[in-house]
Amino acid sequence: MIEYVSKMALPVGEEFHIMKNRLTPDMLTGKEKRISIVTGTHGDELEGQYVCYELLRRIKENQKHLTGIVDVYPALNPLGVDTINRGMPLFDLDMNRIFPGDANGTMAETVAADIIDDLKGSDLCIDIHASNIFLKEISQIRINEISKEKLVPLAKRLNIDYIWVHSTATVLESTLAYSLNDIGTPTLVVEMGVGMRITKEYGNQLVDGIFVAMKDLGIWDGEVIEPKEPIISKDGNVHFLNAAVSGIFVTKASHCKELQKGEHIGNIVNPLTGMVLQKIYSPCNGLLFTLREYPVVNEGALVGRILERKV
Amino acid sequence: MNRRILFEMNSVYRDSFRVAGYVFGHGEKSACIIGAMRGNEIQQLYICSQLVKRLSEIENAGGIKKGKSVMVVPCCNNYSMNVGKRFWPSDNTDINRMYPGYHLGETTQRIAAGIFEEIKDYQIGLQFASNYISGKFLPHVKIMETGFEDLEMAKTFDFPYVILRKPKPYDTTTLNYNWQIWETKAFSLYTASTDAIDKETAILAEKATLAFLAKQNIIEYNHKDIYDTKVLCENDMIPVKSDVSGIFLPEKGHDDLVSKGDILANIVDPYEGHVIRQITAPCKGRIFFVQDKTLLLSNALVYRIIKED
Numbered sequence: 001m002i003e004y005v006s007k008m009a010l011p012v013g014e015e016f017h018i019m020k021n022r023l024t025p026d027m028l029t030g031k032e033k034r035i036s037i038v039t040g041t042h043g044d045e046l047e048g049q050y051v052c053y054e055l056l057r058r059i060k061e062n063q064k065h066l067t068g069i070v071d072v073y074p075a076l077n078p079l080g081v082d083t084i085n086r087g088m089p090l091f092d093l094d095m096n097r098i099f100p101g102d103a104n105g106t107m108a109e110t111v112a113a114d115i116i117d118d119l120k121g122s123d124l125c126i127d128i129h130a131s132n133i134f135l136k137e138i139s140q141i142r143i144n145e146i147s148k149e150k151l152v153p154l155a156k157r158l159n160i161d162y163i164w165v166h167s168t169a170t171v172l173e174s175t176l177a178y179s180l181n182d183i184g185t186p187t188l189v190v191e192m193g194v195g196m197r198i199t200k201e202y203g204n205q206l207v208d209g210i211f212v213a214m215k216d217l218g219i220w221d222g223e224v225i226e227p228k229e230p231i232i233s234k235d236g237n238v239h240f241l242n243a244a245v246s247g248i249f250v251t252k253a254s255h256c257k258e259l260q261k262g263e264h265i266g267n268i269v270n271p272l273t274g275m276v277l278q279k280i281y282s283p284c285n286g287l288l289f290t291l292r293e294y295p296v297v298n299e300g301a302l303v304g305r306i307l308e309r310k311v
Numbered sequence: 312m313n314r315r316i317l318f319e320m321n322s323v324y325r326d327s328f329r330v331a332g333y334v335f336g337h338g339e340k341s342a343c344i345i346g347a348m349r350g351n352e353i354q355q356l357y358i359c360s361q362l363v364k365r366l367s368e369i370e371n372a373g374g375i376k377k378g379k380s381v382m383v384v385p386c387c388n389n390y391s392m393n394v395g396k397r398f399w400p401s402d403n404t405d406i407n408r409m410y411p412g413y414h415l416g417e418t419t420q421r422i423a424a425g426i427f428e429e430i431k432d433y434q435i436g437l438q439f440a441s442n443y444i445s446g447k448f449l450p451h452v453k454i455m456e457t458g459f460e461d462l463e464m465a466k467t468f469d470f471p472y473v474i475l476r477k478p479k480p481y482d483t484t485t486l487n488y489n490w491q492i493w494e495t496k497a498f499s500l501y502t503a504s505t506d507a508i509d510k511e512t513a514i515l516a517e518k519a520t521l522a523f524l525a526k527q528n529i530i531e532y533n534h535k536d537i538y539d540t541k542v543l544c545e546n547d548m549i550p551v552k553s554d555v556s557g558i559f560l561p562e563k564g565h566d567d568l569v570s571k572g573d574i575l576a577n578i579v580d581p582y583e584g585h586v587i588r589q590i591t592a593p594c595k596g597r598i599f600f601v602q603d604k605t606l607l608l609s610n611a612l613v614y615r616i617i618k619e620d
């Protein structure tokens with residue numbers, strides 16, 4: 001059933017609304033567990049669109065196995081999705097920096113409060129992001145180290161490739177995931193693929209994992225896969241590769257590849273002079289889990305991230 | 312006057328990105344004044360350009376105190392300015408949310424780190440800033456309550472108000488917050504406008520800044536204070552919001568005195584022309600802030616009023 005999570009009148013003849021679709025078993029006992037799948041906080045990240053579609057399609061195909069509540073929120077920032085805008089049009093701050101919101105605040109803050117209000121109490125929430133338009137990511141879950149005990153076991157069930165336990169930062173206290181975890185609603189942040197695109201393999205992989213989590217929670221009693229064992233790491237094992245010069249980045253190595261120390265990842269070139277400005281090599285043996293997709297780089301732009309592997 | 316490049320970055324097709332600082336006097340790093348950090352902060356740029364002009368005259372007349380120096384950085388983001396964007400042209404990040412920055416990080420983290428390295432050792436830091444809700448303000452000094460804030464010094468600035476703000480998580484990456492963490496006495500200065508020049512408050516800011524530097528014994532400058540500066544907590548001001556959206560037609564502007572029940576603005580139906588809502592003053596007071604968007608979103612903050620008895 002389609003429901004409205006937040007509604008507001010826009011200035012000129014249009015209603016702003018955030019929608020969700022709630023699927024429930026035919027007979028409700030009142031004791032059902034609930035999983036919430038949310039995406040589209042960043043309007044330019046579209047990988048979650050496929051996940052929402054595919055998840056609903058598969059459930060509807062086998063509705064008899066549904067034993068709990070599935071809430072799907074495909075676009076928390078509908079105006080951003082429509083305008084190919086990462087943020088909310090007419091609002092300066094990143095939408096993922098204003099949670100838990102404020103029912104008496106600005107439109108964006110009111111919307112954020114409505115979203116929290118609707119999601120709270122879920123037995124599991126999965127917030128699907130898709131990096132940005134610049135970088136391609138392998139399927140991964142990012143966990144704030146303060147909640148790792150609770151979240152890592154849940155994350156391992158989602159059939160993703162990698163779990164990154166990162167250190168805390170005050171500025172991250174205003175994300176959707178932090179705010180929900182803070183009020184006791186376990187929330188996992190998935191990052192995968194690249195902005196403005198859909199990578200079906202990642203989408204299918206995650207949907208398989210969501211069914212595993214649903215079965216664990218008692219929301220699904222159909223057949224599920226055995227999830228893959230993810231790599232788990234902390235900040236210390238991740239190497240960042242940033243452009244030393246401005247130019248055009250041309251890749252040599254492929255995304256998701258296990259690299260040898262010294263292996264050639266790509267070049268930053270100058271199309272005006274035909275010169276190579278910087279050759280980028282791997283500083284260690286490891287997995288190239290982030291690779292730049294958007295060619296134009298300014299000095300400092302991230303071109304890749306490698307997870308070091310000790311051999 | 313000594314013009315220095317504080318940070319420089321090459322580009323493939325554009326002229327190099329440069330942040331220039333203008334240093335007056337020699338000796339200890341007494342005060343640093345930062346202008347535009349975002350591409351639409353034209354008023355902030357203009358005020359700093361006027362300060363560069365005036366400080367150079369003062370310096371030529373021998374008016375910078377011995378052993379003291381002042382640096383003015385009119386613009387930290389000409390790349391965005393020249394293409395009409397508020398934030399960084401390629402990735403839309405906000406330099407003012409990147410402090411203290413990171414030399415090995417992404418582009419705007421490097422810019423913030425490069426600037427911060429050059430300005431963090433000043434004893435006093437002044438930043439001409441803009442708010443994330445756009446509109447017209449009464450001139451004020453904003454300080455964040457970090458435990459290192461200096462309210463007494465803020466009050467010597469000849470502006471009508473000092474506003475105290477409790478930092479929110481997203482404030483912790485701003486210049487003002489990090490300046491304070493690094494023990495610079497930091498003050499954010501707000502005048503009436505951002506995108507357009509408001510000459511009256513620009514002149515006020517220029518004079519108040521020079522007078523402030525004189526009070527701190529950094530320069531010589533004669534000035535008689537106009538204001539008896541009042542201190543307010545941000546949350547003490549009365550917010551006036553509109554529960555409806557539509558066309559915003561203000562009847563009252565910033566600095567107007569209003570009585571309880573006065574009509575502040577009308578919100579008009581954009582198709583049918585009638586007034587959907589009259590926004591009235593909830594109390595007697597002075598209008599501190601009025602928003603400047605013609606098309607109003609619902610729940611938008613439209614006014615802030617300083618309550619008066």
Ligand SMILES: [Zn+2]
Pocket residue numbers: 041042045129130131
């Ligand atoms: Zn995102």
